[in-house]
Amino acid sequence: MSATVQRLAGTQPSLDPMIHLVAEDMLRVNDAIRNRMTSEIPLIPELAGHLIAGGGKRMRPMLTLASARLVGYSGSKHHGLAAAVEFIHTATLLHDDVVDGSDLRRGKRTANTIWGNPASVLVGDFLFSRSFELMVESGSLRALKILSNASAVIAEGEVNQLTAARRVDLAEDRYLEIINAKTAALFAAACRIAAVVADRPEAEETALDAYGRNLGIAFQLVDDAIDYTSDAGTMGKDAGDDFREGKMTLPVILAYARGDAEQRAFWKDAVEGRRDSDEDFAQAIGLVQSSHSVADTMARARHYGQQAIDAIAPFPAGAAKDAMIEAVEFAVARAY
Template sequence: MSAQVATLPRKEPSLAPMLNLTATAMNSVNAVILDRMQSEIPLIPALAGHLISGGGKRMRPMLTIAGAELVGYQGTRHHKLAAAVEFIHTATLLHDDVVDGSETRRGRETANIVFGNPATVLVGDFLFSRAFELMVEDGSLRVLKILSSASAVIAQGEVDQLTAQRKIETTQEHYLDIIGSKTAALFAAASRIAAVVAECGEAQEQALDDYGRNLGIAFQLVDDAIDYDSDRAEMGKDQGDDFREGKMTLPVILAYARGDAEERRFWQDAIAGFRNSDEDLAHAIELIGRHDAVAATRERARHFIQRACDALSIFPDNKARTAMIEAAQFVIRRSS
């Protein structure tokens, strides 16, 4: 009689290897962040600290640190640059919350609710300025070009999203252009600058850029799916924010495309802002579930994650590459 072989349960991807890989360097990055958010104007560190200390995995600066590990960089220039990346990201979050009128982020009141819109916008500007100070201190025109270009692309993406708001005719292609700009551009830049400081070749630079860009697109796709398949406790924000703001994200685009005439009339009214009650949100979630739009959105994200992982194939199979691949796979299963 042949012996039975026990089948071990498949291990779920985790962010732990990435966190372990970057922990020591991220302590230095966090020290830079804490130092550079200070000001003789007390409101500035108070408001910036409200968001910066409010949680979050610091995924974008971690990409800079992990990328440097991947290519074997031994210096410390990337610590300040990773802090600059986080300041750019934090500034955009502050501005976004004002534009969207958001009330919660990561389970806490947003800075605009606590401190008001004018102060929030101005402190966001302050953090952008700090980011550019750090870039200039690094002294690399190439790094400066990459991060400044990404900042411009992010701003353009946010404006593009604003102009597409409440437009039911928004296509999948346009939506992907928007998230490619407003989210993926900083993921790509954060990853690419690691190769720049390590003085790698163009192929390595482009591979890290491709990894970050595809990861960023997937990250935003999952974020948009979460708005329709998780409760507030999981998300750290109000469920249905995108729905009430009339944002045409992929779950809505797919549900609208797959719906019948009656369903399409509902979506037209909802995106226009005429149907935004709790009952309307519940109906929207039901329609999205009926047409498997959340599942399809996550499946689309898996496609971009695979592209991100494939981009790393030119690098040696080491601990950093393994951690970066698992971090990418973790993005698919995240619920917050």
């Protein structure tokens, strides 16, 4: 990667520089999150708090705050917008876990396994509503447009993924289209809105959008690779969840394309739900490893990571830029 990243060689990349960079701002964001989670209906803050306090790094709102630092913004509108970003993310997680039937999220039981699917969906709707309140209060129509559009794109991506589920013939370009929508869109919007509230030129908006979008794609590619390389303790979800849910992630798409007739038959049975035992998952791991599909997925993640770093090259050197570069390295290094 870039020379800036190369100087980090030999050290494990971390989010710590970004965490320290935005620590003071994050206190205000957390206050906004707590204030907007309140409700006279006790189940709402209880269920929402279960996920929001569940150990997530809050990377997306931190990206809003770090991007604001990068463009030299000294106001306070980004605090509420960063909270809105976190609410959008949390709402989508609540809905995703219902759709996927997931049992673990960040190493804890998912909300839907504790309170049931209807409560999870409705509290997700509540958080979406709170996020729009925060957007409106920012007073920036453009920020509202960017985040509301991202919310719609995320929903489209989830529907696209749902219609592609258990389709062994899923093309790689459609897969990238899905993750660009369901994951990368919010990363891009989270970064872009900082330039909007700072009233920076369009070129800086576009650069931050590109940084966030490429980081989001890299982040999702690594997540997909981890499903075939890690365990539940490391992942915060059950190992093999993607496999058992019949998801055609990039490692599977590549392994299927590179397989012989017997291997393709295995993948077809697995994706369509006829091969989902522990032994089948072990075989799947062997196939993605022997076909170099995980290694190539990670290579592509590094490519998108470099694209993210290149996008912010025009910005001046400093703590914010260094932290954002290392955040990319952290995103990719999670698989190792």
